[in-house]
Amino acid sequence: MGGILNIQAKTTRERLLLTALKCFGHRDYDSVSTREIVDLAGVNISAISYHFNGKQGLYLATAEYLAENIRNQMKPLLDEIQNRLLDAGKDECLQMTKQLIQALVHNLLLGKLSADAVGLIFREQDHPTQAFDFLYEKFMLPMQQTYAMLIGRITDSDPESQHIKLLTHSLVGQVVIYQMGRETILRRLGKKQFSREDVQQIAELVTAASLKAVN
Amino acid sequence: MGGILNIQAKTTRERLLLTALKCFGHRDYDSVSTREIVDLAGVNISAISYHFNGKQGLYLATAEYLAENIRNQMKPLLDEIQNRLLDAGKDECLQMTKQLIQALVHNLLLGKLSADAVGLIFREQDHPTQAFDFLYEKFMLPMQQTYAMLIGRITDSDPESQHIKLLTHSLVGQVVIYQMGRETILRRLGKKQFSREDVQQIAELVTAASLKAVN
DNA sequence: CGCAGTCAAACAATCGTTTGATTGAGTGCA
DNA sequence: TGCACTCAATCAAACGATTGTTTGACTGCG
Numbered sequence: 001m002g003g004i005l006n007i008q009a010k011t012t013r014e015r016l017l018l019t020a021l022k023c024f025g026h027r028d029y030d031s032v033s034t035r036e037i038v039d040l041a042g043v044n045i046s047a048i049s050y051h052f053n054g055k056q057g058l059y060l061a062t063a064e065y066l067a068e069n070i071r072n073q074m075k076p077l078l079d080e081i082q083n084r085l086l087d088a089g090k091d092e093c094l095q096m097t098k099q100l101i102q103a104l105v106h107n108l109l110l111g112k113l114s115a116d117a118v119g120l121i122f123r124e125q126d127h128p129t130q131a132f133d134f135l136y137e138k139f140m141l142p143m144q145q146t147y148a149m150l151i152g153r154i155t156d157s158d159p160e161s162q163h164i165k166l167l168t169h170s171l172v173g174q175v176v177i178y179q180m181g182r183e184t185i186l187r188r189l190g191k192k193q194f195s196r197e198d199v200q201q202i203a204e205l206v207t208a209a210s211l212k213a214v215n
Numbered sequence: 216m217g218g219i220l221n222i223q224a225k226t227t228r229e230r231l232l233l234t235a236l237k238c239f240g241h242r243d244y245d246s247v248s249t250r251e252i253v254d255l256a257g258v259n260i261s262a263i264s265y266h267f268n269g270k271q272g273l274y275l276a277t278a279e280y281l282a283e284n285i286r287n288q289m290k291p292l293l294d295e296i297q298n299r300l301l302d303a304g305k306d307e308c309l310q311m312t313k314q315l316i317q318a319l320v321h322n323l324l325l326g327k328l329s330a331d332a333v334g335l336i337f338r339e340q341d342h343p344t345q346a347f348d349f350l351y352e353k354f355m356l357p358m359q360q361t362y363a364m365l366i367g368r369i370t371d372s373d374p375e376s377q378h379i380k381l382l383t384h385s386l387v388g389q390v391v392i393y394q395m396g397r398e399t400i401l402r403r404l405g406k407k408q409f410s411r412e413d414v415q416q417i418a419e420l421v422t423a424a425s426l427k428a429v430n
Numbered sequence: 431c432g433c434a435g436t437c438a439a440a441c442a443a444t445c446g447t448t449t450g451a452t453t454g455a456g457t458g459c460a
Numbered sequence: 461t462g463c464a465c466t467c468a469a470t471c472a473a474a475c476g477a478t479t480g481t482t483t484g485a486c487t488g489c490g
Contacts, residue, residue, distance in 0.1 A: 012469080030246040031242075033444075034446060045471090126241055127241070132398065136402060166400070170389045172392065173395075174389055176392060177387065189380060205382060250479085
């Protein structure tokens, strides 16, 4: 039962999407072979052409699936922040900023798709395709905008100014580096993986640094 | 004159190394074909086997070349900091931290190898090979250690504590994100590339945030 | 001659895609 | 109920193109 990827019971289409995400998340489009995907997914090779009209169609569908997935995962928190922002004081904004960062750290370091997502997104940064449009519009921009509105309110400045945009980007970088530079920091700490305590310590450290940066 | 990569005049071996860095810096090992490298380098395909004993040998030699290159580029500043650290006060340490960050930002955003280097390093983070050992030992660790000693002195704490290691990693992340997340921030700013003023603004912003984080 | 270096040509293996056959559940009609 | 037909879905097999590597001949300098 379960298969290697625990996607045995899903439909062929879903199995292909989930398997493709694991593959495209860690290696280039050209490096991932269609045969590898279908073997891991346990489906016939013609299924790619049949369901997605070829490898490229599968890739784009995978990126769209990923973007939608992350968006839905962040939506509750982002919506709550947007609502409370209507009549929130600076203290409350600081508190929400804290919440946002902590959620980001925990999702990024403990979430199941994070490693795959970060890999795929990095590759799209270097060679943007149509997939980058999905990812940017569906969750990068909304997240950056929410972040910017919080910090704009806290610092009494225009949330769409270049300074705020750069600042939010930097703060996100503080967090993302723990996935993108995972091997470096793990080797530096002499560990094989992050413990629950490590993640908590990272979250607190990044939160503290971020709050200092905006105050 | 000069060929596509401006490496016409070098030896076959050097042409292969420089071309391979451009290729391996932006695509996976498997995605880069030997024929593409030799075509861009303007050499015969057998040269890879002859000079590097195959594709893998060329890849490892490329990583070693890159590590050595970055090391030599950073060496003067790191050595100067190490020397002055022997009898430096906190103010001087703050000043040197500022120097280190500014140098990092400018090298990372304006340096010629940076885009290649960041790509190759990211791929090694996800799938570490022998190449990661070169990169880590030759410049990541020395840089992190110097950074940690500065911050340790400033904060009166053990430079080899987990807290300082995490903090330096975060601070580096603030800078690296501008290469790794280049397309995101450029799209957010509505630009095609960073101007000289943008880089200066980023350097100042990151410097300010870093100094706040350690004070 | 001897040898380092370069060259075109060929090798088996793998690439993405296409093909035609087969399966099996659903439908209409007698 | 029983038979014929449709169509989405899956399958093994084969296509030409490209992969990394090897081979043997060729060049030019010492």
